[in-house]
Amino acid sequence: MPFTLSRGGNNIPAEVQRWQYFLLRRGVSQVGRIDADFGAKTEEATRIFQLQQQLAPNGKVNAATLEAARQQGYTVLADGYYAERAGAGWPARPDGLGSPGSDWRNTRFSCFRFVQKQNAYRDRPERIVIRGSCDGRIADWTTANIIDFPSSAFSHADGYRGYFRIHRNAKEALEELLHQWRSLDLLHLVISFAGAFDPRYIYGENPGNGAQPERRSAETGKLSNHAFGSAFDINTTWNWISEVPAFCGRKGSVRELVASANAAGFYWGGHFGGNRIDGMHFELAR
Ligand SMILES: [Zn+2]
The missing domain is CATH 1.10.101 (Muramoyl-pentapeptide Carboxypeptidase; domain 1)
Structure with a gap:
């Protein structure tokens, strides 16, 4: 049947x-x-x-x-x-792909200088303000690197405005990912979109509430990949941070999207270890 x-x-x-x-x-x-x-x-x-x-x-x-x-x-x-894809262990972690390290992303997307305002002036504790490139050649790193990449792939998803705000060096990989999801007929799984580029530390890793002095992105591993414009979030409601992501077949599950994402070079936050698990999150890792 x-x-x-x-x-x-x-x-x-x-x-x-x-x-x-x-x-x-x-x-x-x-x-x-x-x-x-x-x-x-x-x-x-x-x-x-x-x-x-x-x-x-x-x-x-x-x-x-x-x-x-x-x-x-x-x-x-x-x-x-669905019976063959049941449970928290599916899909398995990919071989030869992991969450990218700080060196890799600072090379691929380039190092930037940033500050933090006092917490009272941030819209969230993790918020940073990106300034210029670390080598001093670019006065405004964001304008030079972050683009609005238009795509109709998620046009049916809540919260999607017709484009991805991402790093220009992530565009080709994202195009390939969306092409794969479309060809494999998986786009019905994407029902809400919660953004890509977002200048901030990893959730809960904000170093302090006072105004923070200027730092370089290469100095810390605590910045989110969203700060580099190389990650995006979908189906947040059913895949909250530190919770077990929705099982395959359930509303909002992203598990069926993972193997093809891995093949396109994206790592899934549902494969992060321990309480860092982040099932809404996909990040460029290769
Ligand atoms: Zn995310």
């Missing part, structure tokens, strides 16, 4: 996301936002699709509806798909 869906049925949330994404892409906007919940809107949108296909409009994603969708590129999974 393939994964059939219906209002009030025993639905796999990730399959509801897949179906909602499919309807949205076909222009059946009545489906509303991708929320993994097969409610009245999704039922109505399913009826519209069924009428378009000359199927009985019962609002249920049954075998006939799935087959009609499959012929239009919808992915119909094998029965055991």
Whole structure:
């Protein structure tokens, strides 16, 4: 039996996301936002699709509806798909890829000078203010390096504004990653976007509440990769920092995105050790 869906049925949330994404892409906007919940809107949108296909409009994603969708590129999974990917150990940590070290990122994205204001003047304790490059050649490191990279890949995701604010040296890798996610038909898994470039220390690693003197990014390993514009966060609600990321098949799970991200050179925060686990987070590591 393939994964059939219906209002009030025993639905796999990730399959509801897949179906909602499919309807949205076909222009059946009545489906509303991708929320993994097969409610009245999704039922109505399913009826519209069924009428378009000359199927009985019962609002249920049954075998006939799935087959009609499959012929239009919808992915119909094998029965055991989610059972084979259950639990906190899936996916396994990749071989030969780890969270990047400070030397690597300062070489690839270049060293910058930064300060911190008094905590009262920061929007969060970790906030830094980036100044020029460490070699003194660039007065404004951010303007010289951070770009708005437009992409339609996440246009269905809450919080996405049509572009990624990233380091220019991360653009090619991100393009490849998005290409992979699109070709593997995984984009229904991305339901919210929480940004990329964000000048700050790692969460909880702010060195003090007073105004901090100027430092160089190469001097500390405590800066977030977001400060270099080489990381982005998705599906935060279901993958909070220090919590076990949503299991495969559950609403907001990113686990199916990880293997292809690793292949494109991105490390997953869900593979960080101990209480640093950060399932919303993907960072360029190669
Ligand atoms: Zn992050």
